[in-house]
Amino acid sequence: MAKARISGAERRRRMVIRHHLHPDHPAASPTEAAERLVGLHSSDPATVFLSARARVPGITVADVERELYDRPSLFRTLGMRGTLFAVPAGQVSLLLHGCALKLAPAQRKRLVGYVEGQNLARDGEAWIRRVSDATVKAIARRGEAAAMELREDVPELKLTLEFGKGRKWGGKVGVSTRVLFLLACEGRIIRGRPRGSWISGQYRWTTPAGLISGGIPDLDPSEARAKILELWLRTYGPGTMADLKWWSGWPLRDVRAALGSLEVSEVETDEGLAFILTDDLEPTPPSEPRAALLPSLDSTVMGWRDRDWYLGDHAGPLYDRNGNAGPTVWWNGRVVGGWAQTGAGRIAYRLLEDVGGEGEADIARTAAYLEDWMGQTRVTPRFRTPLERELSG
Numbered sequence: 001m002a003k004a005r006i007s008g009a010e011r012r013r014r015m016v017i018r019h020h021l022h023p024d025h026p027a028a029s030p031t032e033a034a035e036r037l038v039g040l041h042s043s044d045p046a047t048v049f050l051s052a053r054a055r056v057p058g059i060t061v062a063d064v065e066r067e068l069y070d071r072p073s074l075f076r077t078l079g080m081r082g083t084l085f086a087v088p089a090g091q092v093s094l095l096l097h098g099c100a101l102k103l104a105p106a107q108r109k110r111l112v113g114y115v116e117g118q119n120l121a122r123d124g125e126a127w128i129r130r131v132s133d134a135t136v137k138a139i140a141r142r143g144e145a146a147a148m149e150l151r152e153d154v155p156e157l158k159l160t161l162e163f164g165k166g167r168k169w170g171g172k173v174g175v176s177t178r179v180l181f182l183l184a185c186e187g188r189i190i191r192g193r194p195r196g197s198w199i200s201g202q203y204r205w206t207t208p209a210g211l212i213s214g215g216i217p218d219l220d221p222s223e224a225r226a227k228i229l230e231l232w233l234r235t236y237g238p239g240t241m242a243d244l245k246w247w248s249g250w251p252l253r254d255v256r257a258a259l260g261s262l263e264v265s266e267v268e269t270d271e272g273l274a275f276i277l278t279d280d281l282e283p284t285p286p287s288e289p290r291a292a293l294l295p296s297l298d299s300t301v302m303g304w305r306d307r308d309w310y311l312g313d314h315a316g317p318l319y320d321r322n323g324n325a326g327p328t329v330w331w332n333g334r335v336v337g338g339w340a341q342t343g344a345g346r347i348a349y350r351l352l353e354d355v356g357g358e359g360e361a362d363i364a365r366t367a368a369y370l371e372d373w374m375g376q377t378r379v380t381p382r383f384r385t386p387l388e389r390e391l392s393g
Contacts, residue, residue: 012333
């Protein structure tokens with residue numbers, strides 16, 4: 001029996017609706033957008049806010065901050081590919097047990113090597129346990145604490161580690177950075193409100209119980225991975241095996257095991273054989289073409305490994321050498337250009353293909369609205385791309 005075929009046009013129609021990239025299909029809140037997208041990227045702190053703005057009509061910075069900090073329903077946590085995401089409470093446990101905990105052993109081993117190799121302690125494991133426990137207790141006692149405050153509570157956190165001695169990329173890093181990252185991988189602490197504005201990445205830390213009612217529940221890792229993959233397929237599917245492996249960051253055996261526990265079908269796409277949930281084969285009705293301006297590292301532009309069906313041949317100016325996406329201009333479910341904020345606050349953009357008069361007018365309106373929304377705030381992407389650098393001046 002011949003496999004069903006899903007065209008690039010159908011995939012773009014799905015994306016526009018399921019990723020809330022059309023005014024007729026908005027998200028009701030940042031939390032709803034994050035839930036549908038399996039997290040809003042947060043490696044760059046501003047991305048969470050700009051991604052939410054593109055999907056929730058009329059939203060303000062204060063609205064996003066309310067869901068992140070004041071009445072938290074969104075939580076920053078490590079997830080797929082070791083990347084930081086903002087996710088709803090129900091997905092924190094999925095990302096912890098399906099992704100982050102696997103990072104911890106390597107992080108612990110590396111830190112043991114630094115501690116013992118630089119004569120901070122003879123028994124690196126015992127030292128890490130003692131300092132980690134003291135750090136968690138200090139955070140719980142304060143309720144929320146920045147790294148600089150914790151260095152006063154736990155003197156060992158004031159120490160520095162040297163890496164790459166004698167090499168160009170060598171340098172020093174505070175012990176606090178390594179210890180806090182390890183504790184985050186283990187789910188013992190979680191990022192809270194930053195020290196500064198919404199574009200700051202200097203987070204305060206709290207315990208999960210301090211933000212999430214009941215803390216983070218335990219979950220079998222294989223069940224977590226299966227659920228993560230099911231959520232991804234529901235919003236991003238179909239996806240090739242390359243998509244699934246790249247996006248998740250899991251070994252191929254884990255991807256196959258997760259797929260094997262789901263009801264999936266193989267379909268033909270322009271990129272080759274791909275997987276889709278068996279109950280998700282119905283065609284999608286078209287929507288009127290509309291524009292969107294998405295920030296660097298947005299979950300949509302970073303959602304697949306095989307990107308030709310929505311990116312075309314525009315990767316060169318829009319991604320950096322490590323595959324990090326810059327700010328992108330979209331029209332009718334396709335990337336058609338890039339944008340940047342200038343020092344004066346103007347939203348400058350360049351179209352890389354012809355979108356017609358209607359497309360140009362809608363993109364101009366969308367850029368003007370974004371410029372007004374940004375106001376006096378200036379955002380420079382953490383990972384800069386060739387076109388963003390050029391447009392920003």
